[in-house]
Amino acid sequence: MSATSCRWPGYFAARGYPNAHRVGSGVEGIVYRLGHGRVAKVWTGRPPTALTRQVYADLAQRPLPLATPEILEVEEHQGVVITYERELPGAPMRGDSAHEDHERQLPVQHKSALLAVLRALASVPGTDAMRRLTVRGDDRPLWQGHHRFQDALAALVTRAVARHGAALAVRVPDFDSGVARTLRALGALPDAPVTAIHGDLVPPNIHTDAAGRPVAVLDFGFYTTAGDPAFEAAVTAAVWDMYGPYATEHAAELTRLFAQELGYAPAALAVYQAVYALTTYDLYGRDNNDGHFRWCAEQLCRNAVFSARVS
Numbered sequence: 001m002s003a004t005s006c007r008w009p010g011y012f013a014a015r016g017y018p019n020a021h022r023v024g025s026g027v028e029g030i031v032y033r034l035g036h037g038r039v040a041k042v043w044t045g046r047p048p049t050a051l052t053r054q055v056y057a058d059l060a061q062r063p064l065p066l067a068t069p070e071i072l073e074v075e076e077h078q079g080v081v082i083t084y085e086r087e088l089p090g091a092p093m094r095g096d097s098a099h100e101d102h103e104r105q106l107p108v109q110h111k112s113a114l115l116a117v118l119r120a121l122a123s124v125p126g127t128d129a130m131r132r133l134t135v136r137g138d139d140r141p142l143w144q145g146h147h148r149f150q151d152a153l154a155a156l157v158t159r160a161v162a163r164h165g166a167a168l169a170v171r172v173p174d175f176d177s178g179v180a181r182t183l184r185a186l187g188a189l190p191d192a193p194v195t196a197i198h199g200d201l202v203p204p205n206i207h208t209d210a211a212g213r214p215v216a217v218l219d220f221g222f223y224t225t226a227g228d229p230a231f232e233a234a235v236t237a238a239v240w241d242m243y244g245p246y247a248t249e250h251a252a253e254l255t256r257l258f259a260q261e262l263g264y265a266p267a268a269l270a271v272y273q274a275v276y277a278l279t280t281y282d283l284y285g286r287d288n289n290d291g292h293f294r295w296c297a298e299q300l301c302r303n304a305v306f307s308a309r310v311s
């Protein structure tokens, strides 16, 4: 039985969950609501490891105003991993920007919700388990051999550019100098607190209640680590609306909002946005046919630090 088979509800019925129905699916797997406050995930992608569970436990230790994932059981059926998790409250803020156009005006409620989520995550101290996570596409724990987040990121940029940077250089003028400028700017950033970083705060990964207040954050793992909370803010501003008709305006507006409300230096946000593009560009494809690759190339061309322009 493959992970995508429609026979999973029958499987869950046999396990005592007669009302299992599909609530979501994505790159990583399919999510079923089971009732009794539980969901099950049938994994097609990389299933969560013991380390991920430790990170969830670390997050749950904090008196956060947001629910975070909790894995209750793991099982394997015919080579497919299934995790049983606590059902999180609320519903996704919206669909992702690849499938649903965002309107021009960013709703005030969304901006407040994002600020609340960023503040909440910035209040969680980074833990050892978070530091031991590996960013998607990389081959080692981000913090391995490093004491400063910015140094760990600089080494990650160097490894990521060594992967397929030549493909990106075709699309991004003056690529090598841009990388050098980004690395210099990264090294020059002042020390910052080390807090929990989700790294993929796109709309489907934040649940809000009926009043629009954020109540849960989920889908950790893509770029989850510990580090400067300004990194989370920078990435969120950039990825919240990646593909909508007003994506560029929205990224600029959110970047300004987070700088103003959370006190992060605009230059630091720009460096982190360049770092994000330089470290994720090749995760889904390595040329302009891939939306994420194209998006990263465009981000770099427009980035004030990478392209040495004053924004």
Ligand SMILES: Nc1ncnc2c1ncn2[C@@H]1O[C@H](COP(=O)(O)OP(=O)(O)O)[C@@H](O)[C@H]1O
Binding pocket: 023, 024, 025, 026, 027, 028, 029, 031, 039, 069, 085, 086, 087, 088, 089, 091, 092, 204, 205, 218, 219
């Ligand atoms: N524990 C949970 N409780 C409630 N809903 C969930 C839970 N886990 C996932 N979902 C729903 O399923 C959707 C996809 O799950 P997610 O973990 O984000 O996987 P993907 O990697 O496919 O994006 C989410 O947007 C969320 O609405």
Ligand SMILES: [Mg+2]
Binding pocket: 026, 204, 205, 218, 219
């Ligand atoms: Mg998701």
